Amino acid sequence: MLDPACGDEELRLLLAQAAEGDWAALRPGLAAVEDASELTWLLSALSEVGGVEEWTAKAIADGPDDSPALLLSGARHVSWAWEARTGQRAAQVSEEQWRLFHERLEIAEEQLFEVAEREPEWLAPWYFLQISGRGASLGRDIGRYRFEAALRRRPGHLDSHRQRLQQLCAKWGGSHEEMHEFARDSMLSAPEGSPLGELVALAHLEHWLDLADGADHAYLTSRAVRSELHEAAERSVLHPAYGRPRGWQRAHNTFAMVFSLIDEPQTAHRLFQELDGVVTESPWYYLSGDPVDSYRGHRDLCAR
Template sequence: MVGTMALLLPFIRGPRMTRTAPRVAGARADDEVLLDVPDARLGPALVAAADGEYAPAAELLAATRAAGQWEHRDRYTARLAAFAHARPDWFEAWRTAAPHHPDRLVVDAQLTVDRAWRSPARAEVLREVSPLVTAAAHGDDRDPVPWRIALDHARGSGAGPRYVAELWEAAVRRAPHHYGCHVAALRYLASFWHGSHRECLNFADRAAQDAPPGSPVQALPLRAAFTCLTDGAGPQVPRARLDAAADRAMELSASLPPADPWWAELRNLLTFVLLRLGRVTDARDQVRLTGPYATSFPWDRFSDDPLGHCLRVREELYAPPERPTGGQHGRARSRDH
């Protein structure tokens, strides 16, 4: 577990309706490429929400809480909140029916923070919605997800490191290796230090070393490397550290089932980083492991059409050598949340 002292040292985009694109050379021959595919548990809840029914979403989050499936709970919360932003009727019905239920509260906190991030007066609005985040944190004392939301909230509202360290302690006390909380802490560190990426990589490396095999936290150095490579700080970080971050993520990817939508974001991110490092053969391997699943992140950092951007990268990966690969991207567009 990374200690408190270590911490002291897009907007979230809504889920796009799944759509398909023509088959890409090098992918499985019988597949189309799909964007942001929900897993088998989330999909029915989203379909029901589109019909105005909140019960399947409530049951899904209740099941993750009962089983302590915090990674699933975190991802489902973010996706359901984004869907509620686009289609609010089902969520308003849930809010009316269960105003104090912990599963409804955590989605409400996520939704409210996401909306505040989109405001020109972000810091002020985030401070005003603090009570909703606090209410979610009191919903179930075991749940780390409200503390991940609180860490994002603190970053946007300009909270100081001492307060963030207290949030971090509360988060890791509940789930020492929760990936979402680690990503939120990493984002805060990057913002607080204004691009001091060695410290961010140190934090990510320590977290990955402490995490058990197969934990998503093994990919935290990859997130730190992505930030280095997309904000112009790559040359300030030794190449060996960036390669080591990619290698660790490749080991994790190799241990996971292929063509699995749950791990698609990891593999899409890894493909991007490998291309930026000029490791084209390794990037092709990740595309094969990814199968037909594209994710908005990281491609939405460079284009308003993440699926199209991902497809172009895949096409260029299998282009003749004289053509440039998709790894030659410039600085990522700012997406604070």
């Protein structure tokens, strides 16, 4: 099933509290999370909950010095902005959708920067500022600065690397060459067992999406790409030192999908078995149709 909590019971509880608007219960749960990467991951999931923008506004009004409430509000406004824009191509987005998109991003930027100033050691504001900056088209230099700011607070942060990869995609003004170089350099500069190997698979999927029918399959199944995908998996999700950080299912979904697409069912099947039916929206939204249906179809095909 599509599980925003990735089987994490603590996150499941926090999501329920967020849906109920119970900040009094939610706040201490977040405060107890000491790891900056884990906290950012939790906040990212919470930012997808509808209605958070309403009760965080009240929490901030009641407690202007409540930095966690301001941070969650800023994160929610980033996600809420993308909800307004939708995943349509720019030409298909209405003027009203663009207005809401930029209005919400402006609020997010203001709130996240205020948190960053109050709490200079926090990772999370800089993670979300990478997303808002890309949406607001603030430029390559600002994008790089925000990524580097995040890494100064948490070197090797996978989600920040994922956002940087997006910034370097051709569709955001980068290029395939820059994207692949960043993904490979990030993987090789990290110790074996690091989750950063997923970046190589994500880069090849982004390149594959940018190609015409026929050329896309030929690219993804080429000897060179196959070799790089195997190397990336063996250095990350298939490596004995891979520690399975919280949210590890997303990387497993990425590699399961890509190995299925290149017709290597045995490797894909191994990853599907470890996932045990936990579906993450990314990367299955790259395929047409419902992510759960896509996951099930590829899983069943690889199990034969």
